[in-house]
Amino acid sequence: MKQVIYAMSDSSGETSAGFARSMLAQFPTIEIQLKRFAFVKNVAEAQQILQQALTDQAIIFYTLTHREFDDLVKKFTWEHNILAFDILNPYLDKLEAYTHQKASHEIGAARKLNSQYFERIAAIDFAAENDDGKNPHSITRADVVLLGISRTSKTPLSFFLANQRIKVTNIPLMPQVQLPDEIWQIAPQKIVGLTNDEEVLQKIRQQRMIAYGLKPTTAYSDVHKIRAELQYADQIYQKLGCLVINVANKSIEEIAAIITNKLNLNTLGG
Known part of the structure; x- marks a missing residue:
């Protein structure tokens, strides 16, 4: 049935x-x-x-x-x-x-030391070992491969998904750096391309520079450079035929929910 x-x-x-x-x-x-x-x-x-x-x-x-x-x-x-x-x-x-108390209506989830817990720990370790393109040879072992230019939430999203027992590799996209060969060897259904709005991305990068004690207006936060990076990423996503998500003004939780739903990663096992 x-x-x-x-x-x-x-x-x-x-x-x-x-x-x-x-x-x-x-x-x-x-x-x-x-x-x-x-x-x-x-x-x-x-x-x-x-x-x-x-x-x-x-x-x-x-x-x-x-x-x-x-x-x-x-x-x-x-x-x-x-x-x-x-x-x-x-x-x-x-x-x-x-x-005789009013409920806050906040939703929480229980965490237990069972097989799912240890699968979660293994997925978190996998995310740490494969963050920011550290180990491209592990791409074929990942449940999800995240692609994106700088500041498109790749790392926090990787670890959030890992907490749902999903093994994630994330690869940074840079026009001057060739993608690992392994990315072309896996099914596009396992790949998610992350993008952002120019204006939102520029503000995030400017804030990043300020946090480093630098001037906000640098080549890293230049809108023309950002536009070129976004266009390069779009070209890669089109070639791969993968799911593309614009992360602008979306929480990590919302992006993760889109990924698990679109890639059919919601399972009843465990």
């Missing part, structure tokens, strides 16, 4: 996805396809996800701190006979009644 599972959240979606894993682990004969929808921002987006869940005949696990979203899901799933689990608000309501 196959079953589509939706993990839906207005945060990272780790809690709903983890709950789904724990529940469905009790049904080993069911083949699961997990789809995570994180950082739901408005009613229109929530409605689109619900319509897609109806088409997929999905079971929904969700954590929605916004009551408007929560009410929408409850109404829609009741009207369309969709099995759905609100794994946040019912328990918060009971705790509020019992403790």
Whole structure:
């Protein structure tokens, strides 16, 4: 039997996805396809996800701190006979009644010393060993290869994904430096090209120079140089045919959620 599972959240979606894993682990004969929808921002987006869940005949696990979203899901799933689990608000309501305290509605995730924990540590070690193109020969062993010019969040994103047990190599892109041969030997589905807006990237680089005690206006932060680097990166991404994400004004959590969803890295194993 196959079953589509939706993990839906207005945060990272780790809690709903983890709950789904724990529940469905009790049904080993069911083949699961997990789809995570994180950082739901408005009613229109929530409605689109619900319509897609109806088409997929999905079971929904969700954590929605916004009551408007929560009410929408409850109404829609009741009207369309969709099995759905609100794994946040019912328990918060009971705790509020019992403790006479107001819940903060902050979502957290438990960490246990189990096999997943050690897989997480191994992934973090892998990210450290392969940060900033240190070991290009490990590209073929990575779950994800991040490409990007300087200051496109490669390193923090690598370690954030490593905390989700995903092995990541990140490679800096520089027009004057040839890419490792290994990058052309792996499937483009494992590669993510990171880009940014010129203005945003210039500000970030200027701030970097100031942090080093230097003048903000340097060749490193020159808009013409940045434009050339971005164009070079775009050309590489087009040749590779990989997923491209503009990181401008996005949090690391949001970028990671896009990657895990687009590259189908949300699994129910472990």
